[in-house]
Amino acid sequence: MEQEITIKVDGTGHRLTVDTRTTLLDALRERLGITSPKKGCDHGQCGACTILLAGRRINSCLALAVAFEDEEIVTAEGLAEDGGLHPMHRSFIEHDAFQCGYCTPGQIVSAVGMLEEASSGWPSSVTADLDADEIVLADEEIRERMSGNLCRCAAYVNIVSAISETAGGEARR
Amino acid sequence: MKPYRYQRARDIPGAISALAEEPNATFLAGGTNLVDLLKLGVMEPEVLVDVRRLTSDSVEELPDGGVRIGAAVTNSNLAADRTIRSRYPVLSEALLSGASGQLRNLATTGGNLLQHTRCVYWQDTTTPCNKREPGSGCSALEGHNKNHAILGASEHCVATHPSDMAVAMTALDAFVVVQGRNGEHRIPIEELHRLPGDEPWRDTTLEHGELITAVDLPLLDLAANSKYRKVRERASYAFALVSVAAALDVGEDGTVRDVRLALGGVAHKPWRATKAEEALRGEPINKANLRAAADIELEDAELLRDNAFKVPLARNVIVRTLLDLAEGR
Numbered sequence: 001m002e003q004e005i006t007i008k009v010d011g012t013g014h015r016l017t018v019d020t021r022t023t024l025l026d027a028l029r030e031r032l033g034i035t036s037p038k039k040g041c042d043h044g045q046c047g048a049c050t051i052l053l054a055g056r057r058i059n060s061c062l063a064l065a066v067a068f069e070d071e072e073i074v075t076a077e078g079l080a081e082d083g084g085l086h087p088m089h090r091s092f093i094e095h096d097a098f099q100c101g102y103c104t105p106g107q108i109v110s111a112v113g114m115l116e117e118a119s120s121g122w123p124s125s126v127t128a129d130l131d132a133d134e135i136v137l138a139d140e141e142i143r144e145r146m147s148g149n150l151c152r153c154a155a156y157v158n159i160v161s162a163i164s165e166t167a168g169g170e171a172r173r
Numbered sequence: 174m175k176p177y178r179y180q181r182a183r184d185i186p187g188a189i190s191a192l193a194e195e196p197n198a199t200f201l202a203g204g205t206n207l208v209d210l211l212k213l214g215v216m217e218p219e220v221l222v223d224v225r226r227l228t229s230d231s232v233e234e235l236p237d238g239g240v241r242i243g244a245a246v247t248n249s250n251l252a253a254d255r256t257i258r259s260r261y262p263v264l265s266e267a268l269l270s271g272a273s274g275q276l277r278n279l280a281t282t283g284g285n286l287l288q289h290t291r292c293v294y295w296q297d298t299t300t301p302c303n304k305r306e307p308g309s310g311c312s313a314l315e316g317h318n319k320n321h322a323i324l325g326a327s328e329h330c331v332a333t334h335p336s337d338m339a340v341a342m343t344a345l346d347a348f349v350v351v352q353g354r355n356g357e358h359r360i361p362i363e364e365l366h367r368l369p370g371d372e373p374w375r376d377t378t379l380e381h382g383e384l385i386t387a388v389d390l391p392l393l394d395l396a397a398n399s400k401y402r403k404v405r406e407r408a409s410y411a412f413a414l415v416s417v418a419a420a421l422d423v424g425e426d427g428t429v430r431d432v433r434l435a436l437g438g439v440a441h442k443p444w445r446a447t448k449a450e451e452a453l454r455g456e457p458i459n460k461a462n463l464r465a466a467a468d469i470e471l472e473d474a475e476l477l478r479d480n481a482f483k484v485p486l487a488r489n490v491i492v493r494t495l496l497d498l499a500e501g502r
Binding site: 001003019020021023042043044047050053056057058059062063064066067110113114117120121122123124125130131143144145146147148149 | 174176177178179181201204205208209211212221223225249252253258259262265266269270272273274275276278279408409410
């Protein structure tokens with residue numbers, strides 16, 4: 001069964017008719033040609049499809065396109081400001097935080113969403129003081145908060161350092 | 174995936190009547206479990222009625238000192254809520270121990286309660302499962318059953334309930350606010366989920382078309398001293414082998430004034446450990462008494478080939494969690 005929807009991706013609105021079974025991931029990749037969100041497991045377990053929806057990171061493979069129309073979507077491509085690179089993009093390059101690169105767009109979007117969560121004061125399951133006003137993003141915090149993104153090449157060490165540097169840079173600004 | 178019709182109800186009564194008209198319709202909220210089950214072919218509804226925008230997405234203080242959590246509050250917003258963090262820390266900890274950051278951002282309070290077991294046989298349409306296909310048999314009884322229930326199971330089903338959040342809410346004496354065709358009613362969370370018995374396909378006591386609109390946490394002073402401890406096979410992003418939600422009030426004399434205890438990963442529903450609670454009230458808090466109380470709760474455990482480890486694991490986690498609470502850790 002088909003339905004007409006509008007989705008807003010990286011600042012641009014798109015009108016399209018989709019089967020009600022279409023996920024946001026498939027709508028982005030197959031219908032709009034926006035291929036930075038990757039299909040890894042397609043079951044919400046690997047995080048390669050991570051996008052920002054209304055500013056929060058989600059798995060686009062578990063979101064039905066018909067259910068999330070009219071909400072602002074940002075992909076790894078849309079993070080770039082004025083065609084340049086987002087500081088998280090740059091940090092991943094500088095820290096060599098990938099090998100094959102397939103999980104990278106999801107890692108980067110997830111990391112950007114995660115930093116926003118941390119700066120909102122959201123605790124994680126490794127935060128010692130649940131009531132703390134400020135979150136200090138030690139490596140242990142970054143690992144826990146990024147556990148929804150798998151990397152089969154196991155570039156984790158450099159992913160953590162790339163995120164850590166970006167987090168510190170933002171804090172200093 | 175089988176085709177289905179998607180509709181967004183205008184309001185709660187509209188959503189309820191949409192389900193009433195269609196026996197093979199189901200509510201959709203965050204979708205983090207349902208969409209996966211659609212892909213796996215485990216669920217094949219004719220109609221999805223989207224209720225994500227219909228119920229409240231805020232956490233409000235109630236006049237009686239309790240808290241009302243709207244069914245649409247996401248798991249991450251609930252975990253981060255300041256009132257929950259300070260007055261019901263066990264609930265924040267339980268939520269943060271579950272799933273991943275991405276999933277918690279989509280998953281809702283109502284949907285978390287109604288998520289389905291992760292029993293591998295229920296999720297695999299090529300294997301018999303009484304929950305999925307009544308009368309076909311239970312593959313877990315003779316299969317890989319390391320993750321399965323040790324308490325309250327039946328010969329028809331040994332699946333466990335996967336939620337962490339619901340275990341904490343069970344320890345907190347929460348009420349579930351339900352709306353149906355005949356109006357609204359509140360049920361104790363212990364009466365929401367059911368044991369499998371000979372109807373394992375029924376996960377909850379809700380009738381078709383009843384919608385969870387909120388969860389109420391009553392005023393509970395000892396909840397400020399509460400904790401969730403989860404044991405799993407990875408450091409993060411895995412379901413519980415065993416988990417414990419506990420709240421404790423110890424008097425000046427070192428005896429237990431009051432205690433709340435619930436277990437996850439051990440049964441078809443979040444398991445309220447009332448026998449252990451009973452055994453502990455008024456007793457000095459020490460390791461021996463805690464072990465004895467845990468043993469009383471676990472004495473009815475029925476073990477399968479692979480899950481006997483859950484009994485000592487549950488006992489040890491109960492003891493450790495309550496000792497930590499007693500010692501202010």
